[in-house]
Amino acid sequence: MLLRCQRAPIYYWFNYKPTARYQQNIILKRDILVAWKQSRYVYGYPRIHQILLNQSLKVSSRTV
Structure with a gap:
């Protein structure tokens, strides 16, 4: 008899x-x-x- 179950989540992480x-x-x-x-x-x-703006990078001050 074959069990039908999902693969372990660790395989998805790999x-x-x-x-x-x-x-x-x-x-x-x-x-x-x-x-x-x-x-x-x-x-x-x-x-x-x-x-960062002077280096031509588009970035929000909230991101910094």
Whole structure:
């Protein structure tokens, strides 16, 4: 007799492919950290936001 049950959720996790939005957020986080480190850990979100805008990155101040 064959049991009909779903595959374990862990298999879905192994085959998970990150979305484009998730990958963009990873790159954005890296850019934010680079700008923050270059400021010697002093600047807050308004200046970091301005630095990212000057680099031609479209980003909301809420994202920073």
